[in-house]
Structure formats: structure tokens, C-alpha cells
Amino acid sequence: MSNPIHSLRNVFSLEGKTILVTGASSGLGRQTAITCAARGARLIVTGRDEQRLQETLAQLQGEGHLAIIADLTQIADRERLVQASPHIDGLVHCAGMQKHCPIRQLTEQAMNDIYHVNFLAPVMLTQRLLQTGSVMRQGSIIFLLSTAAHLGTRGVGPYSAMKAGLIGIIRCLALEQVKHKIRVNGISPSAVATPMWDKDQLEAQKARHPLGLGEPQDVANAAVYLLSDASRWVTGTSLVMDGGSIL
Numbered sequence: 584m585s586n587p588i589h590s591l592r593n594v595f596s597l598e599g600k601t602i603l604v605t606g607a608s609s610g611l612g613r614q615t616a617i618t619c620a621a622r623g624a625r626l627i628v629t630g631r632d633e634q635r636l637q638e639t640l641a642q643l644q645g646e647g648h649l650a651i652i653a654d655l656t657q658i659a660d661r662e663r664l665v666q667a668s669p670h671i672d673g674l675v676h677c678a679g680m681q682k683h684c685p686i687r688q689l690t691e692q693a694m695n696d697i698y699h700v701n702f703l704a705p706v707m708l709t710q711r712l713l714q715t716g717s718v719m720r721q722g723s724i725i726f727l728l729s730t731a732a733h734l735g736t737r738g739v740g741p742y743s744a745m746k747a748g749l750i751g752i753i754r755c756l757a758l759e760q761v762k763h764k765i766r767v768n769g770i771s772p773s774a775v776a777t778p779m780w781d782k783d784q785l786e787a788q789k790a791r792h793p794l795g796l797g798e799p800q801d802v803a804n805a806a807v808y809l810l811s812d813a814s815r816w817v818t819g820t821s822l823v824m825d826g827g828s829i830l
Contacts, residue, residue, distance in 0.1 A: 606678030757819030
């Protein structure tokens with residue numbers, strides 16, 4: 584007779600899985616990669632900063648991990664990453680940027696920058712990985728979103744729009760890939776203590792979160808759930824992680 588506790592642990596394991604994490608040179612991407620490796624996964628990590636990416640690589644448990652320097656807004660870099668990732672069981676899109684920019688002060692260049700990094704790059708990388716058959720059957724694709732995708736926030740209209748747009752992509756892609764048993768979901772965290780936020784911003788956010796501010800490990804744990812077999816019946820949705828701030 585199987586041990587139910589042992590089975591429960593196994594279903595959250597990433598043993599034998601290869602996971603690609605973008606934006607892995609810092610913040611949520613780095614912590615997600617570290618946590619996935621600790622759960623038994625082989626990691627392919629990518630980012631634009633070679634030194635910081637190597638620092639991430641050095642913190643990964645296990646063997647066989649791979650670091651690829653890439654600017655995912657560039658077609659050639661995306662293609663190089665795809666060629667280095669012929670068989671993956673999971674994909675976590677953590678690369679992103681945020682600029683405080685009220686819409687009446689918005690420039691077309693700023694809008695293009697936010698669009699290319701936060702929307703076009705992850706969508707087109709996903710498209711190529713699916714097109715080449717790199718994402719294995721019963722694989723999992725995760726887009727890192729934000730609570731800004733679900734509610735209005737002053738000064739981040741373009742960022743909010745791109746993250747909200749990804750919700751539409753997630754829903755459509757989930758339906759398109761169901762025949763391959765590939766799941767597509769998002770994670771929508773509120774304020775998390777990462778380099779994207781400065782100290783004053785984080786202090787201002789504390790009062791809005793009844794459970795306090797999030798930590799990178801909280802988001803990484805959610806990614807493990809969505810990458811593991813424990814979430815085999817979950818697709819087309821976004822997990823909101825907000826510490827009670829938008830109840």
C-alpha cells in the first residue's frame with residue numbers, strides 16, 4: 584500500500600523536470616530558479632547580465648544546469664535560447680520591467696519599451712518554443728503578472744496594460760494547448776521585496792497589505808505548485824498573491 588504522505592510529497596516534486604526561467608539574474612526569477620533546483624529540477628536560466636546570472640547559477644543545487652545570456656527583446660537572442668532548450672517541462676516568464684509613468688506624460692518610446700519587454704518578448708518566446716516542440720507533453724507555462732493587471736494603479740498604466748494583455752494570452756493559449764496537456768497559468772503578486780522596488784516605495788506599501796509584504800520565496804513556492812503535477816487540473820487562470828490588499 585502506498586504511503587499517502589509520501590505520495591503528497593512526490594506530487595510537488597520537480598525531479599526529472601527541466602525548467603526554463605527568464606529574468607533569472609535577480610529578484611523573483613533568481614529565487615524561482617533556486618527553489619526549483621532545490622525541488623529537484625534541472626534549470627536553464629537566462630538574463631541580460633552575465634555576472635548576476637552566474638551568481639544565480641552558483642546558487643543552484645544539483646547538476647546539469649545551464650545559463651544563457653540573452654536579451655529577449657531581440658529575435659536572434661530568443662532563437663538562440665530556443666535552440667539551447669530543445670526539451671523543457673516548464674517555462675517561467677519572470678523577465679520584466681516597470682516604469683512609473685502617468686499616461687499624460689507617456690512617450691511613444693517608453694510605451695514601446697514596456698511593450699517589448701513585458702508582452703512581446705514572453706509571447707514570442709513561448710510561440711517559438713511551442714512551434715519547435717520544445718515544451719513537452721504535460722508541461723507547464725507560467726507568466727509572471729501583477730495585481731496591476733487586475734485593478735487600476737496610478738502611474739503604471741502601460742505596465743498594467745501589458746500584464747492585463749497577458750491574461751488574455753493565457754486564456755487563449757491554455758485552450759489551444761489543452762490537446763497536448765500543456766497547462767498555461769499566471770501568477771499575480773502584489774508588492775514583493777525585490778530590487779524593482781526602492782525602500783521608500785516598499786515602506787509605503789506595507790500599510791496596504793494586511794498580511795505584510797510578500798517575499799520572493801512566496802512567489803517561487805507558487806511557481807513550484809504550478810510547475811508540479813500537483814496542479815495538473817489547473818489551467819487558464821492567474822493566482823493572485825496580494826497579502827489581502829485587494830479584498
